[in-house]
Amino acid sequence: MKPVDILIVDDRLDGLITLEAVLSRPELNLVRAQSGHEALSLLDKYEFALILLDVQMPDLDGFQTATLIRQNKSYHLTPIIFVTAINKDERYLYQGYEAGAVDYLFKPFDPQILQAKVSVFVELFNKGKQLEAQAEIIRESERRERYLRLSELEVESLKRYRALADAIPHMIWKTRGDGTLDYVNKGWIDYTGLSLELSEGNGWHRAINENDLSDLLKIWMHCMNDGVGFEKECRVLGANGGVRWFWIKVVCDTNQSGQVISWVGTCTDIHDRKVAEMKLIEAEKAATSANLAKTRFLANMSHEIRTPMNSILGFTELMMDPQQSPEERVSCIQTVQRNGRQLLKIIDEILDISKIETGKMSIEKVDVNIGNLLSDVKNLLQLQAKDKGLDFKIHLETPIPRLVKTDPTRLRQILVNLIGNGIKFTQKGWVRVDVAWQPAQEKTPPLLKFKINDSGAGIQKDHRQNLFQAFSQADSSTTRKYGGTGLGLALSKELAQALGGDVFLELSEPDLGSTFLVSIEGQHPEDAGFINQIEFEIAKKSKRQVRHENKLKDLNVLLVEDVVDNQALMTHFLHLAGAKVDVANNGEEGVEKALSGKYNIVLMDIQMPVLDGYEATKRLRAKGFQTPIVALTAHALKEERERILQSGCDDHLSKPVEFNTLIDHLDHLVHRDDRPGDVRVQ
Numbered sequence: 001m002k003p004v005d006i007l008i009v010d011d012r013l014d015g016l017i018t019l020e021a022v023l024s025r026p027e028l029n030l031v032r033a034q035s036g037h038e039a040l041s042l043l044d045k046y047e048f049a050l051i052l053l054d055v056q057m058p059d060l061d062g063f064q065t066a067t068l069i070r071q072n073k074s075y076h077l078t079p080i081i082f083v084t085a086i087n088k089d090e091r092y093l094y095q096g097y098e099a100g101a102v103d104y105l106f107k108p109f110d111p112q113i114l115q116a117k118v119s120v121f122v123e124l125f126n127k128g129k130q131l132e133a134q135a136e137i138i139r140e141s142e143r144r145e146r147y148l149r150l151s152e153l154e155v156e157s158l159k160r161y162r163a164l165a166d167a168i169p170h171m172i173w174k175t176r177g178d179g180t181l182d183y184v185n186k187g188w189i190d191y192t193g194l195s196l197e198l199s200e201g202n203g204w205h206r207a208i209n210e211n212d213l214s215d216l217l218k219i220w221m222h223c224m225n226d227g228v229g230f231e232k233e234c235r236v237l238g239a240n241g242g243v244r245w246f247w248i249k250v251v252c253d254t255n256q257s258g259q260v261i262s263w264v265g266t267c268t269d270i271h272d273r274k275v276a277e278m279k280l281i282e283a284e285k286a287a288t289s290a291n292l293a294k295t296r297f298l299a300n301m302s303h304e305i306r307t308p309m310n311s312i313l314g315f316t317e318l319m320m321d322p323q324q325s326p327e328e329r330v331s332c333i334q335t336v337q338r339n340g341r342q343l344l345k346i347i348d349e350i351l352d353i354s355k356i357e358t359g360k361m362s363i364e365k366v367d368v369n370i371g372n373l374l375s376d377v378k379n380l381l382q383l384q385a386k387d388k389g390l391d392f393k394i395h396l397e398t399p400i401p402r403l404v405k406t407d408p409t410r411l412r413q414i415l416v417n418l419i420g421n422g423i424k425f426t427q428k429g430w431v432r433v434d435v436a437w438q439p440a441q442e443k444t445p446p447l448l449k450f451k452i453n454d455s456g457a458g459i460q461k462d463h464r465q466n467l468f469q470a471f472s473q474a475d476s477s478t479t480r481k482y483g484g485t486g487l488g489l490a491l492s493k494e495l496a497q498a499l500g501g502d503v504f505l506e507l508s509e510p511d512l513g514s515t516f517l518v519s520i521e522g523q524h525p526e527d528a529g530f531i532n533q534i535e536f537e538i539a540k541k542s543k544r545q546v547r548h549e550n551k552l553k554d555l556n557v558l559l560v561e562d563v564v565d566n567q568a569l570m571t572h573f574l575h576l577a578g579a580k581v582d583v584a585n586n587g588e589e590g591v592e593k594a595l596s597g598k599y600n601i602v603l604m605d606i607q608m609p610v611l612d613g614y615e616a617t618k619r620l621r622a623k624g625f626q627t628p629i630v631a632l633t634a635h636a637l638k639e640e641r642e643r644i645l646q647s648g649c650d651d652h653l654s655k656p657v658e659f660n661t662l663i664d665h666l667d668h669l670v671h672r673d674d675r676p677g678d679v680r681v682q
Helices: 013-023 035-041 062-070 091-099 111-167 184-192 203-207 210-227 271-319 328-360 370-385 407-423 461-466 476-482 488-498 565-575 587-596 613-622 638-647 659-671
Strands: 004-011 028-033 048-054 079-086 103-106 171-176 181-184 230-237 243-254 260-269 367-369 391-396 403-406 429-440 447-454 504-509 513-521 550-560 579-583 599-603 631-632 651-654
Touching: 004 035, 004 111, 013 028, 013 062, 013 111, 013 403, 035 062, 048 062, 048 111, 062 079, 062 091, 062 488, 079 091, 091 565, 103 111, 111 184, 111 260, 111 550, 171 184, 181 203, 184 230, 203 230, 210 230, 210 243, 243 271, 271 328, 271 565, 328 565, 367 370, 367 407, 370 391, 370 407, 370 429, 403 461, 407 447, 407 488, 407 513, 476 651, 488 513, 550 565, 550 587, 550 659, 565 579, 579 587, 579 659, 587 599, 599 613, 599 659, 613 638, 631 638, 631 659, 638 651, 651 659
Parallel strands: 004 028, 004 048, 048 079, 079 103, 391 429, 550 579, 550 599, 599 631, 631 651
Antiparallel strands: 171 181, 171 260, 230 243, 243 260, 367 403, 429 447, 447 513, 504 513
């Protein structure tokens, strides 16, 4: 054992030397102090087994020093022997024992008695140390026993945990704090085909879909910094090569300092639910797209129906004029008939599309004289082509059967749609139809083919994919510029397929024109014969003259309208009412005329080429134009009316408009302060 520390305190050096001479032994370490303060400073530097303390010392005597020593928790029970020359008066003895002394030695002391007493206290100290060491050995033994027991319990718990993990119908895994794997359950091994050895470290990465793994690791790294768990949906590769969706939930285990020491994760199969969700999302997108398409279709239908209706009702009202001449009445009737046919065409297209979608379209096969049918189509469409100055021809490339078994109504409908489109989208140049007959081949029946060429606007490449879809046109500007329902091509393709053929776009270049190919099955009677050419009659266009009495006096009106029939009708009405009318053919022209002329009112169509009525009105209002603007449009839906008023129009009238209603609104807006309740004044 190391030497035992003993503190000897005396202010006299000879006293210290005397104590050292008496007590000096190898097993003792005598530490000097020549004052009470010095003695107190040495307490924390040594572990004293005994303190020999002189009583009479300057500044701080022995009694005071002993009292302060006892206040130190480490020396609360350390034996203190006073060595003093003070007399043996009981009063001093009592004061010494009260200060914490265990014994007194009076100078001059007997060396043997001092040695004996010191030996006793040193022996007691050593025995105490031995007891402490034995107690520590016992405690260490108990700790080891508890550790072994806990280790056994931990091993047993780990066995139960792994058995439970293998029994759960989920994949379970555990990683270290850095994300390197050190355990997987049987579910993981069975599904992924990766053993624990193959999955250890970062080997588990190969089981996660490459795209999902990157996102998973990013989330995990972020959570490692925060010390929180996370959840993520990932695709996991199976041993059979398949891929299924799993919901991965990860929790972390931390130590007392909050540092992450491990991660435990579960993978729950959610593939069936995920697939159902994705199908539901796709179905919802498809439904939303279909609803949007049909909403646009309904808006276009409203416009397309109301535009000819405006002409029909207006010219019918003109025909009631008793002063109208027979020639004028005939012209009105022709206009009504022309617009009535357009309405009938729209209604028929809607009904045909509905029949096709419900599978109720019926096709009849009868012997059809193709020459007569083509002559009818030419006569029906050549006036439209002539009005635009187009060269419209139908030419036989090869002899064709005189009679073909087909549905004449549906074939005429297809040709009118396709040729009509060519005329509609061609501003100058030509529209040609080349007809040819293809005899039966090994895998195809005989076909009658129609190649429809035009030198018109053409079709942008990115718009061709929706060309034969119902309710769609190339883009919204196509509807605004050329009109139409977006049903013609879709319906024509369906009808051609029903007639044993098809319709497709062969060639189209923007601003250079398009070529459509139409084919139908060409079965024909053997004795019908063939024709080499078709005789066409030239249709004539009648002139129209109308007159009526005045209604409005000296009113300068700017009519912004792109439809010629509507221009004629509205101009006639306004002239009858006494108004002076200028006409603009589109929104851009209307803006120029409105800003350069002096008008009392502007009648603004909404759906027009070049610039529509919304933008035209906004431009006028932005330039400070204060003249009342009335929207005169075939758009009649509530949403359209609100949009029209928000664009800056003072009022909204829907086509077809009654003559008296139009005149009343103009009168209210221009001449009176008590305007109609739905009129908005700038």
